[in-house]
Amino acid sequence: MEKCFRNCYIRRLLLLAAMAVYFSLAFYLMRKTGIGCIFLYLWKIPCPGCGMTRAIGALLRLDFAAAFSWNPLIYAMPYVFCYVFFPIDGKIHRRILAIVGIAALINWLYRVLILWI
Numbered sequence: 001m002e003k004c005f006r007n008c009y010i011r012r013l014l015l016l017a018a019m020a021v022y023f024s025l026a027f028y029l030m031r032k033t034g035i036g037c038i039f040l041y042l043w044k045i046p047c048p049g050c051g052m053t054r055a056i057g058a059l060l061r062l063d064f065a066a067a068f069s070w071n072p073l074i075y076a077m078p079y080v081f082c083y084v085f086f087p088i089d090g091k092i093h094r095r096i097l098a099i100v101g102i103a104a105l106i107n108w109l110y111r112v113l114i115l116w117i
Contacts, residue, residue, distance in 0.1 A: 030053070048107070073100070
């Protein structure tokens, strides 16, 4: 039991470190190249998480309105990250994650079909 807990803890810390490196690299590349979203740059349509990196940057500057305008799902991400790092079994958590997933799909369809066209 102790070994499993330690291994899971180390995996979660490595995931957190990988995410920190990813976002740092993304911010650096956005500044240097001017490319906001690699998915948008390559395929010419926004990805489901388009604007999430800029929304995180806006949150770090405490600009909550700008964060919401970049991607409204930014406020659901703390729950998703907590679920990833501290998984809890239960129907309510799976339902909340399903709602977040459906909201992400609706947000993406809205951005592609209404705003992009």
